[in-house]
Amino acid sequence: MKTLKTLLTATCLLIGILPASAQGINFEHDFNKALDLAKKENKMIFVDFYTSWCGPCKLMSAEVFPQKEAGDYFNREFINLKVQCDDKGAGVELGKKYKINAYPTLAFLDKDGNTVHSTAGGLSVAGLIELAKTATDPNKNQLAMVKEWEGGNRDHAFASRYFRTLTRSYRSEKANADFEKYFGTLKPSQKAAKNTFELMGIVKTGPFSPSFEYMEQHTGDFYKSVGQAKIDSTIANAYLGYFKGLQAAGFSNRDMTEFNSKMKLFKAKKYPFYDEYAEFYAVFDSKGVNGKDDINVYMQRGTEFLRKYGKKNDSYTLSLASMLGNWTGKKDQGLEGIRWMEELLQRNNNPRYLNTYFYILWRNFHFDKAMEVAQLMKANAVKENSSTADIDKQIQMVKDLKEKYKNI
Template sequence: MNIKKIRKSIGIILVAMGSSFVTNAQGIEFEHDLDSALAKAKAENKIVFVDFYTSWCAPCKTLAQEVFPVEKVGTFFNKQFINCKVQCDDKGKGVKLGEKYQINAYPTLMFMDKNGELIHSAAGGTSPEGLIELAKIALSPDKNLLSLIKEWNSGNREDEFVRKYFRSLKSAYRTEKANADFETYFNNLKKEEKARKNIFDLANFIKVTPFTPVFNYIEDNKKDYYTTVGQSEIDKYIADSYLWYLKGMIRKETRKEYEVAKVKFKAKKYPYYEEYAMFFSAFEVQDSTGDYNVKEYMKRGTAFLDKYGKNDDSYTLALTALLGNCTGRRDAGIDGIKWMEDLLARNRNPEYLDTYFYILWRNFHFEKALEVGDEIRNNLVRENKSTKRIDSQITMITDYRDKLAKKEADNKAKEISTSN
């Protein structure tokens, strides 16, 4: 045994480990218990930065791997904040904290005071520079969400500020507060003010849902909005709102509420009820456990698209996306491939290619999926946009295809060996 070589190898390992430790130290240093982070914030008189994340969230992983470890990010955050990570799908304390702070999207990047009260918040991934800019807004008493809430509570209702306020709440995914405050604001407007286009645009932006007071008012007084907004836009707004609101309720958690809402919708006697009901019927094959009867889903989806598919491209995209989630074996959801190819034959919108790409590889049509992946990548290059996401997906599919091929070859070799 060569002792010198062993010592040299150990030295290389230690250097590598040391480098790893230094790299980690350069990034954000996180606590993993919010109570401890708040106690530390009180002791040091600092704001708390919290990364609310889940184990399955891709943007969360990108932040953890490519943003939080960056030296300039760590230098800024470790000086200004007490930092904490909260996993919202840990089936324990993290889930309860997610509910307490009304976390509706991941990642949610929240800044709170030492008492755990909201100062500022935003949802979604970002770059190192974007994260630092977000932190600077949180530190600014004139720009953060808390300052906007205080100004709103003081009574500022100027149009420009109102738009800014609700856009900030929506970007922070403070959905419940946005809806509640908008309803109060709307109810205090005069009848002629409610019909203004900018008020309708705000209601549309906030996504007030059917069967709520604001939506009911717009629906009941749609002729007032025909004058200020336009009949076709208002009618489409009402129709689309019912379509996607009811479709979103077809889940095991809200199935009873969906059935009640569907009856109310039918009673309104809109001419498109039968079309919508047939669309919903495909999703209604979900059982009480949340599982889908995939064969029946494809049967109903095909029948619906044959009859109504050309009315709205979103029908095909929605049906195919869910089918992709429910499959994961060779040709298990092959109808979805035909759905997408029929759609693309009449409208090869580049935005539709992601869904086509997804249903292809989920059915193990790897070669065709890789062709579509290259098309997506080429489109991004032409638009001077990042190809990082599609590149990683192409690599993932290539690796998966090769591993599956090897596994199948090994199994075939075993079968031949056994038969001999």
């Protein structure tokens, strides 16, 4: 039989092991239990909506939630809950219920399970605590803003803040619904006003929506308040982004019905840039003589398209190179993508483009060059006082791949 001294020694050793992992935020994993605790302790619920594949989610779990400062604050103020939105069970249903569209989504619920405040994306410990303070402030949180909006406050400064808050937390569905309803109440002179156009930009009203259609039908009024160049570029870029989303969804679901039907409507509008956009999207539908997707046809079409239109819009190169990176996965299989990115960087050495360059490099097994680019990305992050944890992991990933494929 174990002696009391032995048990105490074992207990002390266990306690000595626990603080590193137990000092952070203590999470529940059952929604109903969290609700019961919230009612019993009269607390709000902090929810980390995450997925198994989300990089920022893993970073938060590994480096933010375990911090003592985070644990001291959140364990005292909230009932904390983790919900995995790709668990094929209750987590998926909760994600649908709360309309979670980005990960991580960090949400605060009242004790009855109603959303009080939320945001999407990773945060530092300080940022997380600041978010929690906003969530618990009845004068600042999203619920208060929604009540104020529904109460009739249409001051432009408040409207800007309201719609920014919704879009930043990926509540775009509500933002668009509220804006379109608001837009419908305006007089013609107000609809074409510069302030209204600014709100359209915040909400990102897209093609075929009532407000966007109105702008297309009354461009002359908007030219006077905003300027022709701005309106024309807004319309053109909106269609490009809109069809990118439809095309990506169609390829993912193997159903291009909606994309094709909307392209017909787009063609009927007779914009001068229709042929350019149609040619761009045709690159993604690159099939060989056997009727199957062919990477070589894709690269040939991509090069021809960029030769004609690449200098007009950097996003063409970024989109085509990213897709090629997804497609390739062998040594030198997608070399054209590397060339596309190097030509773009020579023309516009934008640090934000390095992510795509890094991706296409390592996907072609150009590991040494990829690590050079990753070091540049890391240096830029340091200059911006941003975390380098994710970049460090990518560097280690490339090192591991280099070792794995060293004989290829």
